[in-house]
Amino acid sequence: MDSVVSSSASRRISTISSHLLPPNLQMEMEDVGGLRRGNCRAKGAAPGFKVAILGAAGGIGQPLAMLMKMKPLVSVLHLYDVVNTPGVTADISHMDTGAVAQLEDALTGMDLVIIPAGVPRKPGMTRDDLFNINAGIVKTLCEAIAKCCPNAIVNLISNPVNSTVPIAAEVFKKAGTFDPKRLLGVTMLDVVRANTFVAEVLGLDPRDVDVPVVGGHAGVTILPLLSQVKPACSFTNKEIDYLTDRIQNGGTEVVEAKAGAGSATLSMAYAAVKFADACLRSLRGDAGVVECAFVASQVTELPFFASKVRLGRGGVEEIYPLGPLNEYERVGLDKAKKELAASIQKGVSFIRK
Numbered sequence: 001m002d003s004v005v006s007s008s009a010s011r012r013i014s015t016i017s018s019h020l021l022p023p024n025l026q027m028e029m030e031d032v033g034g035l036r037r038g039n040c041r042a043k044g045a046a047p048g049f050k051v052a053i054l055g056a057a058g059g060i061g062q063p064l065a066m067l068m069k070m071k072p073l074v075s076v077l078h079l080y081d082v083v084n085t086p087g088v089t090a091d092i093s094h095m096d097t098g099a100v101a102q103l104e105d106a107l108t109g110m111d112l113v114i115i116p117a118g119v120p121r122k123p124g125m126t127r128d129d130l131f132n133i134n135a136g137i138v139k140t141l142c143e144a145i146a147k148c149c150p151n152a153i154v155n156l157i158s159n160p161v162n163s164t165v166p167i168a169a170e171v172f173k174k175a176g177t178f179d180p181k182r183l184l185g186v187t188m189l190d191v192v193r194a195n196t197f198v199a200e201v202l203g204l205d206p207r208d209v210d211v212p213v214v215g216g217h218a219g220v221t222i223l224p225l226l227s228q229v230k231p232a233c234s235f236t237n238k239e240i241d242y243l244t245d246r247i248q249n250g251g252t253e254v255v256e257a258k259a260g261a262g263s264a265t266l267s268m269a270y271a272a273v274k275f276a277d278a279c280l281r282s283l284r285g286d287a288g289v290v291e292c293a294f295v296a297s298q299v300t301e302l303p304f305f306a307s308k309v310r311l312g313r314g315g316v317e318e319i320y321p322l323g324p325l326n327e328y329e330r331v332g333l334d335k336a337k338k339e340l341a342a343s344i345q346k347g348v349s350f351i352r353k
Ligand SMILES: NC(=O)c1ccc[n+]([C@@H]2O[C@H](COP(=O)([O-])OP(=O)(O)OC[C@H]3O[C@@H](n4cnc5c(N)ncnc54)[C@H](O)[C@@H]3O)[C@@H](O)[C@H]2O)c1
Pocket: 005, 054, 055, 056, 057, 058, 059, 060, 061, 080, 081, 082, 083, 116, 117, 118, 119, 120, 121, 130, 134, 137, 140, 141, 156, 157, 158, 159, 160, 161, 186, 187, 188, 189, 190, 217, 262, 263, 264, 265, 268
């Protein structure tokens, strides 16, 4: 077994998995490992991609696992956590959808690895307050990815994303497996929120609205480009202030409403699946898949930045420039870059120390 995290967790999982998986499926899975990328089929499963969720028993992980199990492009879903994975896997595996859900910490052969592992905020905390715990978790999981599936696309959700993505990059560089095209920090929730809040103001269906959100994923680093909203529209200064503030503080709004019970989980699972599905569609070869993500970038002088990217079979195939910004957005960009630079450096130093 490819050991992802602790050996005691591995032992626990392998014992339980032999109870849960019917013998024919276990045999079939050995065959699956030998099949070519993107064309695997487990017994009873449709052809499709192999996806692992690390942190699958958490607030995001559970609904994310459920929604991924419903995706026709997924053939095999490996669920991994340090706690409660057998129950979540048994539950999800009864869904009569095409994908086969498995209690597995095996990462070998994964096409896509989604990481929502780590602690969430409580009221009064910043995302950076999570660094001390989550940095180590992300480091360990990325070391396992570098060893077992260096070619997988990685969708990193764990906060603080502005630092965890640089941490992941440094781990991969150290292992000699870093491919900037395959490492994507998930900022889709900022776009989902921006679409929702802008649609409310404009009186439109949010599904018809597209708001680019660039920069990073924390406070002022979340920079909605309201001058580039589609369909083309205009806002009053008051609306711009309201929308920018609400989009930048959407996460805090949820943290406060949950009053100590965590941060966004359901909207995040929705956003994570939307983003993962975009990655899988582009892996399949679909053209014109464009989403915002926090990636290694030359769009600004910073080594990482979130902006619109075009996805393809190899991951990020093109990073789009920011386009024309108005004065309000230029001021916002300067603030965002200042905070981002420090968060990126903090992540890099954690590994290079
Ligand atoms: N990128 C975003 O937009 C976004 C949005 C919401 C939340 N988040 C972040 O996602 C993370 C998870 O949030 P949540 O609400 O699901 O938290 P949670 O505490 O409900 O779940 C986290 C899960 O990670 C597991 N975990 C911890 N260490 C692990 C390890 N080494 N290997 C595997 N699993 C491990 C825990 O056991 C737990 O089940 C947090 O850091 C949160 O801040 C990011």
